[in-house]
Amino acid sequence: MQISIGERTQNINGGAVNNDLEAALQLLYAYVTEPRKDSAMFQGMMAQSKASLVNRLNDPNSVFQDTISAVLGAHSVRRTGPSVEKINQINLDKAYGIYKQRFADASGFTFAFVGSIDTATIKPLLEKYIASLPANGTTEKAKDLNINIPPGVIERTVYKGSEPKAAVNLVFSGNFDYSFENKLKMDALKETLQIRLLERLREDESGVYSPGVRTYTAKLPKGRFSLIITFGCAPQNIDKLIASTLDEINKIKTNGPSQINVDKFRAETQRGMETAIKTNGFWLGYLNTQLQNEEKLDQINDYTNQLNVITPDDVKIMANTYLTGKNYIKLVLLPENADESTGK
Secondary structure, eight states: OEEEEOSSOEEEEOOOOGGGHHHHHHHHHHHHHOOOOOHHHHHHHHHHHHHTTTTGGGOHHHHHHHHHHHHHTTTOTTTSOOOHHHHHTOOHHHHHHHHHHHHSOOTTOOOOOOSSOOHHHHHHHHHHHTTTSOOOSOOOOOOOOOOOOOOSEEEEEEEOOSSSOEEEEEEEEEEOOOOHHHHHHHHHHHHHHHHHHIIIIIIISOOEEEEEEEEEEEOSSSOEEEEEEEEEEOGGGHHHHHHHHHHHHHHHHHHOOOHHHHHHHHHHHHHHHHHHTTSHHHHHHHHHHHHHTTOOTTGGGGHHHHHHTOOHHHHHHHHHHHOOSSSEEEEEEEOTTSOTTTOO
């Protein structure tokens, strides 16, 4: 059983074989109704957390990741890296109070169960352990913390480490017209761009180590997206490879991706979905996402149809709509002895 508190949700996650389901629900009930303060465990966790930070500032990747998080989080205290000073602010009594505030009232909880569930078996257990959880009937909407990737064109370079290698993150972001269809089209843009970057940067130019593209889309608290391109390379190749990357983006904006790459995206995505829907983890994640986004639970029934009608023109439109370059952040990690003017 795992308990967590995020910026928009508080969560109780767990799993059990059928024979242990009642024991799992008993544990869930105890987590909500009988939380326990353990001073010795708390002090041990604090000491362990501090120890993990001893060499953090000497690790180039950690420093770079902390910089990325801070820049993309507009330097919100929630996005800056961990520190001993922050750990010292943690108070057991306050943490315990927050926990009770978030979990002592189950009024706003939604429970999703997936697996080989026998209704006759689980119903009395739900009545006993879930329906009896304390609830005063009040619910609370998640607040918009307004922590968004900042607009505009931003560049940051971190000089850390001695190895002759560099890391690059290129970030496009902004408002997003969230819908089931647009999310799939954004996935198509990500995948077709990834194909081209692998072909050009790694295979044709032999200049990078495993370029990657990932996207994030959100409906709530407001429609937002980010598309992040990452790769590692020799310091002297940074400018050339960034130029090649932006050139591939412009090609998609001008001509759209090739039909063969759209076909690859559809085929690979369909195969991935056929495998995923056989797992409990997929269905639990899908149900949670649909519920949190207040979307229909049966959207997945139209998945294959929506996937198969995506065209190169659809991807071209997405690229021109969202990869305008108006909100573009370039983040680079270079060794400490690199020349700041040349990156070499």
